[in-house]
Amino acid sequence: MAQLLVLSSADDPALPSLELLAHRIQTIPADPAHLVSAGPADAILLDARTDLVAAKSLCRILTATGLDAPLLVVVTEGGMAALSDEWGIDDVVLTTAGPAEVDARIRLAVARDQREHDTPVRVQASGLTIDEASYSAKLHGRPLDLTYKEFQLLHFLAMHPSRVFTREQLLSEVWGYDYFGGTRTVDVHVRRLRAKLGEFEQLIGTVRNVGYRFILADDAADDADATHPAPA
Known part of the structure; x- marks a missing residue:
């Protein structure tokens, strides 16, 4: 079970199947001003369904300020074409992904991040x-x-x-x-x-x-x- 931080300003859930999993979830608005008061997280999920430009900008802010948790973006099928390495994300999840896929992507992203942090620095x-x-x-x-x-x-x-x-x-x-x-x-x-x-x-x-x-x-x-x- 992971501690997840979901960044979304929408009224409806960005990833409905996430509600069916046992992870602990904290949801805050997708706004840089709210990040300072956000609690620690094992992984961050950013809702990029509606405003891809703002989502990309927020991704770049997160990575530039020393993000220490894997970053996953949630997009629609049509939003996939806008993604590139400039986003600095660790993985992408479609809004239609089922619980098993969502859970696997989160677990793999967290495991990769932990392996990187286990190396003495x-x-x-x-x-x-x-x-x-x-x-x-x-x-x-x-x-x-x-x-x-x-x-x-x-x-x-x-x-x-x-x-x-x-x-x-x-x-x-x-x-x-x-x-x-x-x-x-x-x-x-x-x-x-x-x-x-x-x-x-x-x-x-x-x-x-x-x-x-x-x-x-x-x-x-x-x-x-x-x-x-x-x-x-």
């Missing part, structure tokens, strides 16, 4: 080097003495640079669904991480009333320019 960004295989992190060549959860939190944020995550999303992704503590533990770990980053604490940015994000060096420079514009 080395992250390098803004002077930070994270080696998942050895659970080590260095900042401009200086080793960081991190606890296991601090490492996981820093690694997760750095894997999705510039993307904003709510405290609830970070709890689910880093601590897991079975964690019963409050969101304050995220704030505590962020504060400890920043202390260990020292003069580079700004790498973990706060988005007021939303959550946290990993700030790339270029983003930090843009923020500084915006705050201190050059004299005319």
Whole structure:
């Protein structure tokens, strides 16, 4: 059973046969503004039945912001001709697909995604080097003495640079669904991480009333320019 996020602004279900399966489903409007508050998902299904142009644009936004779940689009038979690799999707499902086909496509997409994420990843960004295989992190060549959860939190944020995550999303992704503590533990770990980053604490940015994000060096420079514009 998977946790699915369905993006659809229509009144009728995009994929009727999905209702016959046991997956957990969260449906939100197919609008970028609603994505920040969306919960974590094993797979995302985008309703592209009526507005292919808007659907393609949303797909590109999702992939550009560091999508970490397989993306499937739901289309009619006539919409198939509009699909291309520019959409950046993992699979396509016809609205007429039966429960067995829908379930198989979801399971295969999730399995492929999990295999990709099981491979140890080395992250390098803004002077930070994270080696998942050895659970080590260095900042401009200086080793960081991190606890296991601090490492996981820093690694997760750095894997999705510039993307904003709510405290609830970070709890689910880093601590897991079975964690019963409050969101304050995220704030505590962020504060400890920043202390260990020292003069580079700004790498973990706060988005007021939303959550946290990993700030790339270029983003930090843009923020500084915006705050201190050059004299005319």
